[in-house]
Amino acid sequence: MTGTDRGQAYTLEGLIAAIILASAVLYGLQAVDVAPYTADDRSDRRLEVLRTQVSDALAVAADNGTLRRAVTCIDPSTGDPHPRLGQPPNAVSGGDETALGSILNATVGGTERQYIVLFDYWSPDASPPRQLTKVVYSRSGSMQLTFTREPVTVTHQVPVFNSTTIRTNACNPEPSGQTVEGRATSDDLYLPYSTPASSDRELYAVVTVRVIAW
């Protein structure tokens, strides 16, 4: 048989074969899960949804004054943030000191989802002056965390003024009406004056409330 006996064009055969092959490959690619080799959209979406929720929760807490109360609510004996800040309410403690925890727990609480709460503030007294961090709430009690999933971090800045009243006990205002400035000059307070004490500015410090959720 010679080439001249062929009635079918090589070109057409090749074209048809290519179409069939390409269709099969396309169809096959849609049937198999190639997710591990492409961007992890699902995980991105989870983080996005979680970030929106935590950000919303902090906005709610800022709207109703919970954040402002929380940063000035201290344990009177040590001057550190109140130990129950950030905790969900329970039978023992259900006062205003758990207001922040109650909001966060309603948003990202549960067995699968966890969060920790940190206060960041500028410390001019440290050497060298730097940003310090207080762990306010962590279920395991420390920063030695094992993230079971990728976490999101959301922050909200809260200004603290010289005349702001210190809160103790269940985050009620200190009975003597002690202010942040008064407490800092006479007793322990985790939050230092953000500028040299001789300054007569009204702003005492800015606390960045940082929530890490996963």
Added chain:
Amino acid sequence: MADRGQTAHDYLIGVSIMLVTLFGIFAFVPGIFQPFQEPIGTDEEAMADRVGDHLVTDHAVAGARNTLDGDALKTTLTDDSAFLDLLQRAGVPADRRQVNVTVSQADGTRVDTGATWSRPSDEHVYFVNQSVSATTIRVVQFQDGRCDPVCRIIVRVW
């Protein structure tokens, strides 16, 4: 060569019929790729996000970010034209997307029991476990303090 008849024409007709049939199948049999496609995509997710944003920002009370006027929100969700207007501004095509907005307490109980807070009504009911949707959850509180401690606005688009 002289022995062969109309080979080229036969072949051309055969191939044409086959190709037309093939493309006809792909074009006219709906859902042939359905099991392999994402039922929802980034389009729906973006729509859900935008609807959630509009619901929160449009109804926030002055000076607050996530504190909403509950009466105004209820009006939007129960008034057809107001809700459709919001969907339009959020870029949801009016003709085919289905949207459900549910307002609930943190524990899942509905605020203002009844379907009035869910849109649209019966023919677009979202069936849990049957419908796959793009979901956005916004955490808010209402001015009248009916949320304990927060409420959720759940927006589903599918």
